[in-house]
Amino acid sequence: MQTLKVSSSQGEYNVYIGKGIRFKIDQLLPKSYEKILVITDDTIERLGYLQDICEPLHQSGANIYSYTVPSGEQSKSIQQYEQLLTYAIEKALDRHSLIIAIGGGVVGDLAGFVAATFMRGIDYIQVPTTILAHDSSVGGKVAINHPLGKNLIGSFHAPKGVIYDLETLDSLSLVEKRSGFAEVIKHALIRDEELLELLMNQVDSLENIDYDILHQAIYKGIEIKANIVAEDEREKGIRSYLNYGHTLGHAIETEAGYGKITHGEAIAIGMLFALRLSEKSYQIDLPIARIQQWFIRLQYPLKEIGSLQVDSLVERMKNDKKNKQGKIRMVLLEDVASPQLVTIQEDVLAAELSIFINEVIGNDKGN
Amino acid sequence: MQTLKVSSSQGEYNVYIGKGIRFKIDQLLPKSYEKILVITDDTIERLGYLQDICEPLHQSGANIYSYTVPSGEQSKSIQQYEQLLTYAIEKALDRHSLIIAIGGGVVGDLAGFVAATFMRGIDYIQVPTTILAHDSSVGGKVAINHPLGKNLIGSFHAPKGVIYDLETLDSLSLVEKRSGFAEVIKHALIRDEELLELLMNQVDSLENIDYDILHQAIYKGIEIKANIVAEDEREKGIRSYLNYGHTLGHAIETEAGYGKITHGEAIAIGMLFALRLSEKSYQIDLPIARIQQWFIRLQYPLKEIGSLQVDSLVERMKNDKKNKQGKIRMVLLEDVASPQLVTIQEDVLAAELSIFINEVIGNDKGN
Numbered sequence: 001m002q003t004l005k006v007s008s009s010q011g012e013y014n015v016y017i018g019k020g021i022r023f024k025i026d027q028l029l030p031k032s033y034e035k036i037l038v039i040t041d042d043t044i045e046r047l048g049y050l051q052d053i054c055e056p057l058h059q060s061g062a063n064i065y066s067y068t069v070p071s072g073e074q075s076k077s078i079q080q081y082e083q084l085l086t087y088a089i090e091k092a093l094d095r096h097s098l099i100i101a102i103g104g105g106v107v108g109d110l111a112g113f114v115a116a117t118f119m120r121g122i123d124y125i126q127v128p129t130t131i132l133a134h135d136s137s138v139g140g141k142v143a144i145n146h147p148l149g150k151n152l153i154g155s156f157h158a159p160k161g162v163i164y165d166l167e168t169l170d171s172l173s174l175v176e177k178r179s180g181f182a183e184v185i186k187h188a189l190i191r192d193e194e195l196l197e198l199l200m201n202q203v204d205s206l207e208n209i210d211y212d213i214l215h216q217a218i219y220k221g222i223e224i225k226a227n228i229v230a231e232d233e234r235e236k237g238i239r240s241y242l243n244y245g246h247t248l249g250h251a252i253e254t255e256a257g258y259g260k261i262t263h264g265e266a267i268a269i270g271m272l273f274a275l276r277l278s279e280k281s282y283q284i285d286l287p288i289a290r291i292q293q294w295f296i297r298l299q300y301p302l303k304e305i306g307s308l309q310v311d312s313l314v315e316r317m318k319n320d321k322k323n324k325q326g327k328i329r330m331v332l333l334e335d336v337a338s339p340q341l342v343t344i345q346e347d348v349l350a351a352e353l354s355i356f357i358n359e360v361i362g363n364d365k366g367n
Numbered sequence: 368m369q370t371l372k373v374s375s376s377q378g379e380y381n382v383y384i385g386k387g388i389r390f391k392i393d394q395l396l397p398k399s400y401e402k403i404l405v406i407t408d409d410t411i412e413r414l415g416y417l418q419d420i421c422e423p424l425h426q427s428g429a430n431i432y433s434y435t436v437p438s439g440e441q442s443k444s445i446q447q448y449e450q451l452l453t454y455a456i457e458k459a460l461d462r463h464s465l466i467i468a469i470g471g472g473v474v475g476d477l478a479g480f481v482a483a484t485f486m487r488g489i490d491y492i493q494v495p496t497t498i499l500a501h502d503s504s505v506g507g508k509v510a511i512n513h514p515l516g517k518n519l520i521g522s523f524h525a526p527k528g529v530i531y532d533l534e535t536l537d538s539l540s541l542v543e544k545r546s547g548f549a550e551v552i553k554h555a556l557i558r559d560e561e562l563l564e565l566l567m568n569q570v571d572s573l574e575n576i577d578y579d580i581l582h583q584a585i586y587k588g589i590e591i592k593a594n595i596v597a598e599d600e601r602e603k604g605i606r607s608y609l610n611y612g613h614t615l616g617h618a619i620e621t622e623a624g625y626g627k628i629t630h631g632e633a634i635a636i637g638m639l640f641a642l643r644l645s646e647k648s649y650q651i652d653l654p655i656a657r658i659q660q661w662f663i664r665l666q667y668p669l670k671e672i673g674s675l676q677v678d679s680l681v682e683r684m685k686n687d688k689k690n691k692q693g694k695i696r697m698v699l700l701e702d703v704a705s706p707q708l709v710t711i712q713e714d715v716l717a718a719e720l721s722i723f724i725n726e727v728i729g730n731d732k733g734n
Contacts, residue, residue, distance in 0.1 A: 009376065034692050082445055082513075089515045096691055117484070119688050120508065120521045121601075141487065146449075148456045154487045155522060234488075321486050324463055325401050 004222055007230040008140055008158035015138060015162040015222055017215070022052050022127065022165040025100075026060040029125070030160050033098040035063045037088055039111035040102040041071040044129055047171050049102055053127065057100075065091045069110065073259070076110050076144045078153070084114045098123045098160075104130035104176075105137075105263075109151070112142030116157030125161045129168040131180025132264060134218045135187075135242075137162045139229040149319060150250065156234055164222075166215060177206045178298065179264030182245075186271060187221040190244050190331070190339045191228070195220050200294050240322055241339040244331040245271030248353070251316035255308050261301065268300040273356050278332040280352070281342065286333065306361035310354050314346060371589055374597040375507055375525035382505060382529040382589055384582070389419050389494065389532040392467075393427040396492070397527050400465040402430045404455055406478040407469040408438040411496055414538050416469055420494065424467075432458045436477065440626070443477050443512045445520070451481045465490045465527075471497035471543075472504075472630075476518070479509030483524030490527045496535040498547025499631060501585045502554075502609075504529045506596040516686060517617065523601055531589075533582060544573045545665060546631030549612075553638060554588040557611045557698070557706045558595070562587050567661055607689055608706040611698040612638030615720070618683035622675050628668065635667040640723050645699040647719070648709065653700065673728035677721050681713060 001018030016028055036057055040050045045068045057064050067087050069075040088097075101111035101124060108126050115124035126137035143154025172180070181203075188196035195217070202213050225242065232239040249270030253263060272295065275288045295302060314328075322329045322341070328349060332342050368385030383395055403424055407417045412435045424431050434454050436442040455464075468478035468491060475493050482491035493504035510521025539547070548570075555563035562584070569580050592609065599606040616637030620630060639662065642655050662669060681695075689696045694710050701707055 078449055085513055085520060094690055095688060117520050117522055120523055146452055153484050155484055156487055321462055323461055
């Protein structure tokens with residue numbers, strides 16, 4: 001088991017990474033709790049992880065309650081949020097109780113926002129079960145969706161711990177691995193050229209990814225994320241670099257309709273577009289062709305963007321949370337591992353996006 | 368105009384207190400904003416304060432949007448909260464926008480919680496229009512109600528400023544003045560014996576309260592509150608002293624049904640009970656009879672508690688947010704201005720409450 005310390009304005013917390021550590025979760029809590037509410041989704045419950053975690057907690061003598069929400073983005077709704085609060089009140093949780101979130105980003109974000117706002121904030125611990133959640137479980141961003149947009153309702157509430165059992169990744173589908181791996185690539189692109197090289201050289205398929213490489217990539221990814229959020233918890237500056245690829249990515253996700261394309265797949269396309277824009281903006285050479293070929297080998301569905309309208313995408317990008325005074329802002333790279341937050345003119349963006357889409361769908365090796 | 372500085376973990380902010388300062392609100396903002404959402408209730412709108420404040424803001428060149436909720440506690444609902452978020456999204460507010468809350472505690476708590484959670488938190492400014500809000504507008508506690516209990520959903524989100532125009536207090540009803548004045552008395556009781564003496568000697572009626580005394584009382588009350596929250600923002604320790612009188616007070620409010628008795632009236636009864644319990648617990652002499660007679664002169668409806676059941680009140684007190692491991696905790700006074708947070712046995716509490724109720728309703732001078 002490896003341990004990473006993360007600093008936040010609400011104190012320091014540990015991220016534990018290892019195999020099978022869910023079975024000793026009782027030993028990894030920062031203190032003892034009288035009441036614990038474990039929140040998960042029905043997929044995770046079916047896989048048995050809920051039971052794996054409740055068992056040692058029961059034996060520690062705490063009162064354990066569990067609540068299972070349906071799997072999927074639709075659970076990040078105001079209605080589901082209210083139902084969880086009702087359950088917490090009915091079970092008489094108090095300010096000294098703990099919430100544990102077992103699952104991917106949806107469960108983490110939802111349970112985290114419940115913890116952030118129940119009685120003005122109680123402790124919570126993240127137990128990520130996806131590669132994607134190596135990103136979302138660290139840094140204290142929690143949120144639910146509004147019918148008009150994703151993650152528009154939320155807050156910053158640092159967890160008291162993250163317990164990352166790598167064994168739980170075995171049950172991921174290929175699509176889920178692909179989605180999560182995009183955020184690992186993002187961490188490498190914005191901060192660690194060496195990691196990027198390692199990944200490009202060693203990972204040619206996500207189906208048979210080497211276990212040690214995955215472990216290393218996740219550890220590095222969390223370390224990069226932790227360093228950035230320790231420096232800028234509330235996204236006044238450099239935290240926005242973590243949004244690399246997300247401006248177009250979010251627009252693709254929303255425009256295609258949630259579920260049509262995964263978060264990471266959309267981000268992969270967004271990162272590629274940001275690379276092209278970076279090359280033009282800074283008049284530099286970036287290894288775009290090499291990265292694009294790699295993305296194709298990893299089966300990121302780049303050509304999906306061909307079915308979307310440039311105007312609609314730009315319109316969506318105008319609702320991005322990074323924007324200021326109605327101007328679109330994107331993260332570009334002055335070089336690999338050197339990100340900058342840049343204001344982009346709407347007409348330039350539309351023109352470049354149009355060129356990019358033609359290039360991507362014109363490439364017969366895309367899939 | 369007087370200015371008080373308040374420290375919070377999210378930075379320092381100013382509390383401005385003066386007459387007619389709502390007309391120059393544009394000069395009291397901490398910085399300029401492109402978009403401002405002003406939230407108020409229909410009573411305040413009818414009194415013209417919404418217009419008074421929007422006028423100078425308009426002239427400053429900002430885009431001003433306003434939203435009026437129905438007056439009263441029922442507006443602190445999840446539904447109203449969601450409607451406000453929808454409005455903010457529709458008006459394309461972003462992370463750099465400002466929310467201004469004009470009104471009493473209901474508007475302040477509701478608008479504050481919207482600001483705390485819209486896009487993970489944006490700036491907000493409180494413009495209190497009641498005496499009661501001298502308390503709630505400072506300290507960053509924001510919340511909405513759950514059908515199962517008051518203020519159960521919320522967070523800590525410090526305002527960027529508090530603009531307290533004393534002229535707005537002229538439009539308060541006698542009942543509202545009485546409610547708000549109870550929190551001023553509370554601040555004196557837990558922290559400032561001199562202020563308590565001044566108030567007891569100078570304020571014999573809330574109908575004709577001397578304007579300078581009221582100004583002084585509010586200034587001192589805010590100062591006391593600000594000092595306590597600067598020391599303990601998240602209520603790990605001494606901030607709980609501000610809950611003096613509230614354990615029984617909240618139970619009375621809920622048990623009587625909201626609207627039957629005001630917050631401050633219920634707190635007045637709660638403070639008197641806590642004084643009696645303090646005297647017995649610490650074997651000391653407190654000026655209880657004098658304070659009780661003063662409360663009767665100020666027309667606090669002490670005898671209302673006679674219509675409530677001891678068992679039901681104790682049951683309500685068991686849901687208090689200060690409680691730990693199911694044990695009831697109350698703030699008692701070792702002396703005037705020397706509070707302590709104390710665990711009370713349920714049977715002792717029930718017995719003492721029974722005696723207290725008999726004493727209060729047996730007093731023919733009560734009303």
